[in-house]
Amino acid sequence: MSIQSINVRNQFRGKIKEIIEGSVVSEVDVDTPHGIVTSVITTRSIRELGLKPGVEVLALVKATEVSIAKI
Amino acid sequence: MSIQSINVRNQFRGKIKEIIEGSVVSEVDVDTPHGIVTSVITTRSIRELGLKPGVEVLALVKATEVSIAKI
Amino acid sequence: MSIQSINVRNQFRGKIKEIIEGSVVSEVDVDTPHGIVTSVITTRSIRELGLKPGVEVLALVKATEVSIAKI
Amino acid sequence: MSIQSINVRNQFRGKIKEIIEGSVVSEVDVDTPHGIVTSVITTRSIRELGLKPGVEVLALVKATEVSIAKI
Amino acid sequence: MSIQSINVRNQFRGKIKEIIEGSVVSEVDVDTPHGIVTSVITTRSIRELGLKPGVEVLALVKATEVSIAKI
Amino acid sequence: MSIQSINVRNQFRGKIKEIIEGSVVSEVDVDTPHGIVTSVITTRSIRELGLKPGVEVLALVKATEVSIAKI
Numbered sequence: 001m002s003i004q005s006i007n008v009r010n011q012f013r014g015k016i017k018e019i020i021e022g023s024v025v026s027e028v029d030v031d032t033p034h035g036i037v038t039s040v041i042t043t044r045s046i047r048e049l050g051l052k053p054g055v056e057v058l059a060l061v062k063a064t065e066v067s068i069a070k071i
Numbered sequence: 072m073s074i075q076s077i078n079v080r081n082q083f084r085g086k087i088k089e090i091i092e093g094s095v096v097s098e099v100d101v102d103t104p105h106g107i108v109t110s111v112i113t114t115r116s117i118r119e120l121g122l123k124p125g126v127e128v129l130a131l132v133k134a135t136e137v138s139i140a141k142i
Numbered sequence: 143m144s145i146q147s148i149n150v151r152n153q154f155r156g157k158i159k160e161i162i163e164g165s166v167v168s169e170v171d172v173d174t175p176h177g178i179v180t181s182v183i184t185t186r187s188i189r190e191l192g193l194k195p196g197v198e199v200l201a202l203v204k205a206t207e208v209s210i211a212k213i
Numbered sequence: 214m215s216i217q218s219i220n221v222r223n224q225f226r227g228k229i230k231e232i233i234e235g236s237v238v239s240e241v242d243v244d245t246p247h248g249i250v251t252s253v254i255t256t257r258s259i260r261e262l263g264l265k266p267g268v269e270v271l272a273l274v275k276a277t278e279v280s281i282a283k284i
Numbered sequence: 285m286s287i288q289s290i291n292v293r294n295q296f297r298g299k300i301k302e303i304i305e306g307s308v309v310s311e312v313d314v315d316t317p318h319g320i321v322t323s324v325i326t327t328r329s330i331r332e333l334g335l336k337p338g339v340e341v342l343a344l345v346k347a348t349e350v351s352i353a354k355i
Numbered sequence: 356m357s358i359q360s361i362n363v364r365n366q367f368r369g370k371i372k373e374i375i376e377g378s379v380v381s382e383v384d385v386d387t388p389h390g391i392v393t394s395v396i397t398t399r400s401i402r403e404l405g406l407k408p409g410v411e412v413l414a415l416v417k418a419t420e421v422s423i424a425k426i
Contacts (some may be wrong), residue, residue, distance in 0.1 A: 003140075003145040004199065006282040007187035009109040010132075013142070018417060020399075022379035024235035025206075025253060028139055033105040038080040039137035040380060040397060042205050042240060042253060044233075045149035049141050058140040058145065063184050064167075064277045064419045065136040066110035067079070067351075069129040069361040070101055070120050074413065075357040078400035079352040091186075093166035095306035098184060111167060111184060113311060113324060113345060113418050115304075115361035130393075134397050135206045135348045135380075137381065138280075140148040145282075151251040152274075155284070162328075164308035169326060170281055171214050176246040181279035182224040182309060182326060191283050203223075206348045207278040208252035209422075210241055211216075211271040211290040213225070213236040216287040216342065217426040220329035238376035238395060254346050255382060255395060257375075258291035270351075271287065276326050277419045278308075287424075293393040294416075297426070312423055314385040317389040323421035333425050335357070342424040343356040349392035352383055353413040354404050 010061040013038045015022045016053050019046060082131040083108045087124050090117060101130045152203040154179045158195050161188060172201045223274040225250045228264050232259060243272045294345040296321045299336050303330060314343045365416040367392045371408050374401060385414045 014032030023065070026046050028039045038060040085103035097117050108130040122128070127141045156174035168188050170181045179201040193199070226243030239259050241252045250272040264270070298316030308331050312323045334342040335341070369387035381393045381401050392414040406412070 003148065003282045003284055005191055006140075006145065006202075006280060007183045007191055008138070008280050009187060012135070020379055022235060022377060024233055024238050024240050025379050027134065027379050028166060030139070033104065036081060037137060038134040038397070039139050040134045040206070040387075041139055041149045042151060042251070044240070045139070045151060049139070049147055049149055051141075052137065057378070058142055059138055060138040060148075060280075061081075061132050061136060062128055062278075062280055063098065063109040063111045064107065064182070065132060067131040067361060067363055067417055068110050068112055068116070068120070068122065069074075069077075069131055069358045070122075071084070071127055071131055071358060074353045074355060074361065077351060077358065077415075078396045078404055079351055080397060080400060088384060091166055092315070093164060093306060095304055095309050095311050096166050098166050098186070100198075104378045105406055109184070111419070113169045113364060115311070120360055120362055131361075133349075133351055135395070138148060138150050138204055142145060144260045148282075150280070154247055160344075162308055164306060167308050169276065169328070171310050172281070174247065179279060180276040180326070181281050182249045183281055187281070190219070191281070193281065193283075197236050198284055200284055202280040202282055203274050203278060205240065205251040205272060207294050207346075208250060209221070209273040209290060209346055210254055210258070210262070210264065211219075211273055211287045212264075213269055213271055213287055216290065216424045218333055219287065219344075219422060220325045220333055222329060235377060236406060237375055237380050237382050253348070254291045255293060255393070257382070258293060262291055263287055267314060270356050273422075275340075275420075275422055277324070290424075307392070311418065314423070317386065318367055320419040321421060323423050324400045325423055329423070333423070335423065335425075340426055342426055344415050344422040344424055345365075345420060347382065347393040347395045349416060350392065351415040352385070352394050352396055352400070352404070353358075353361075353407065353415055354406075355368070355410055355413055
């Protein structure tokens with residue numbers, strides 16, 4: 001089922017640069033204009049979505065998950 | 072206490088563009104070189120950190136909070 | 143931009159039953175075949191997605207956010 | 214210590230169908246009336262709670278962790 | 285329904301010190317031996333659980349939600 | 356880049372007691388004056404931050420991630 005739009009405000013478009021595959025979860029590094037965005041998702045999802053280096057994806061982050069630090 | 076470094080892999084540097092203040096939580100929109108990053112934090116933190124438009128901040132996201140969508 | 147598929151393993155399809163709107167975040171109650179699923183998202187997203195009672199949606203939950211309790 | 218009730222609004226009751234055990238975290242698939250609900254928790258918790266296929270559990274999700282997509 | 289035990293590894297027992305109630309979410313400050321632990325939950329849950337200052341509670345945090353900073 | 360302060364309200368100071376290293380994520384157990392706080396972060400972060408038993412750290416938790424249970 002295709003999704004039209006999602007409430008997730010923070011969307012970073014890019015290409016997968018690298019996947020570090022573990023038995024349960026895997027790290028997905030996405031090359032975006034913001035720099036590398038790193039995600040940890042289940043290894044099952046990696047397989048079901050057919051993710052591999054070069055695939056174009058959106059990295060999505062809910063606003064309630066974003067912290068703010070003063071520098 | 073100053074923090075030397077943090078495990079959070081996804082760090083987006085920018086200036087606060089706008090704050091929508093609520094009684095308990097507030098929305099903070101951070102203007103980064105590659106677009107707005109939106110955060111929802113407690114209104115108490117807004118006050119304690121002295122956040123307001125123009126202040127330079129880091130928006131931080133833990134890798135386990137990032138979802139991946141195929142487009 | 144339409145999303146083809148997403149890594150989020152837990153997807154609950156239903157119709158919005160009620161929205162409790164706050165100044166910054168809002169509660170969205172989704173009526174699914176097996177009970178209400180409740181979400182808190184930014185009020186901006188409510189407006190941008192045109193969410194209101196009766197609209198068909200997917201409630202999505204990342205596997206790393208699910209806790210397990212023994213009963 | 215027994216918990217009387219919890220603020221977590223989204224509670225899915227079911228039986229564990231499968232556990233994929235990793236060295237640090239494990240995937241727990243719970244068979245609920247909503248379909249399979251997938252959780253990733255520490256492998257230590259799996260052992261301490263005595264989780265295994267067939268055990269009855271609650272899968273719990275905080276409302277702030279639920280995203281909404283339009284379909 | 286009473287919960288026997290939960291996978292959430294981080295449990296902080298204490299008494300509610302203060303509740304700042306908003307229309308959708310509320311802040312709950314719990315006085316624990318670790319100091320004040322702050323939680324943001326739905327205002328509906330505050331009412332359904334009968335939370336108010338003085339009530340004894342557990343503040344619960346999933347291990348995947350904890351970040352580590354070097355100082 | 357040093358961080359001056361962070362919005363994360365819940366900060367637990369302690370020394371790392373144990374690290375269980377996995378291929379993608381690792382468990383970090385922090386010994387604080389009031390008990391162990393457990394975190395799951397990427398194994399890459401463990402290496403980049405030079406985390407090991409005995410190192411002094413802050414365990415940080417965003418208020419929106421804290422659940423409340425009645426006991």
